[in-house]
Amino acid sequence: MLSLLVPAHSAHKCLPPLVVRLLDQCSDLTPIQIVVSSDDGFDYSSILPDDPRVVYAAPGLHTGPAAARNRALARATGSHVCMMDADDSVSGLFIATLFKALERHQAFALRSVYVRDRAVVRAFLERTVTLENYVAFYGSVLVVAPRAGFPQFPNVLVEDGLATLAVMHWRGGSLPVINAEYRITLHSDSYCASNGHTFTQRYREHLAQVDSIAKAFGDASLAVVFQHLYETRLAMSARFDSYVSEVGLMDYHEFVLEQPDRSEHTEACEAHNAS
Known part of the structure; x- marks a missing residue:
């Protein structure tokens, strides 16, 4: 069985369609468990x-996404888990594709697709996810991995990314990316959507804490991995701060989407076009 971990906060409108979509896709051959972790006091x-x-x-009240994910992880009973968010969606053959992949891989990444107003604005196009192309993407790439040994989520920014990087690191430094679209919805209520909202100070704090964060994962060798992540996120956030001070208010997601995509796939295409 596959446990889908879904933290929920102010998700009254977006969560029901996601749950129905997931249920409609599963069968006796593709058993799933949707673990809802309320963090707003609402009985979903x-x-x-x-x-x-x-x-x-177990419900929580404004404990934060990491704590909500951890409660979902604690409740999960499937052999494998998949992290999700309540305001996102999935492709039509999402569940079937996941179970097909589980026949070949113990752990893998999903293909992230960012959507605004039903239009795709960015996608992770790599066949494998590595540290370099993950940090170059400046977005989420979620994983399916065994429940046994799946890490707890730390109470920091990009807590889902740290889990992805830890799973990847423990599996040799890369994971296959399967063609199951995980559709990340960009909208005005997003945590990153407030005009001028900055993450620079928290990224700076996290960068100084990578050794202790890695130790919390039980693996000191993760420190250099997490350091690379937070260095790139800090640099992007600092550029955003400069833009806001010089040009004017803009939401962080919008700013990141306007930056060049330096993933391996994009650079290879650019090199081919130039030749």
Whole structure:
């Protein structure tokens, strides 16, 4: 069974369609468990299908995404887990593609697709995810991995990214990317959407804490991996701060999307076009 971990905060409108879509895609051959972890005090069972495949983690109140993910992880009983967010969506053959991939791989990454107003504005196009192309993407690339040994999420920015990087690091430094689209929805209520909202100070703090963060994962060798992530995120956030001070207000997601994509796929295409 595959456990889908879904933290929920102010998700009254977006979570029901996601849950229904996931349930509609599964069968006896593709057993799933949707673990909803409320972090806003709301009882989501009152608006979600009465279905044994939907289970609920211990509720929390404004404890943050990492704590909500950890409660979902603690409740999960599947052999494998997949992290998600309540305001996102998935492609039509998402569940079937995941189970097909599980026949070949113990762990793998999903193909992230960023969507605004139903239009794709960015996608992770690599066949494998590595440290370099992950940090160059400046976005989320989520993983499916065994429940046993899956790391706890630390209470820091990019907590899902640290879990992805840890799983990847423990599996030799790369993971295959399967063609199951995980559709990340950009909208005005997003954490990153507030005009002028800055993450620079917190990124700077996290960069100074990479040794302790790595130790919390039980692997000091992760420090250099996390350092690279936070160095690139800090640089992007500092550029955003400069833009806001010189040009005017803009939301962080919009700014990042306007930056050149320096992933390996993009650079290879540019080199081919130039030849």
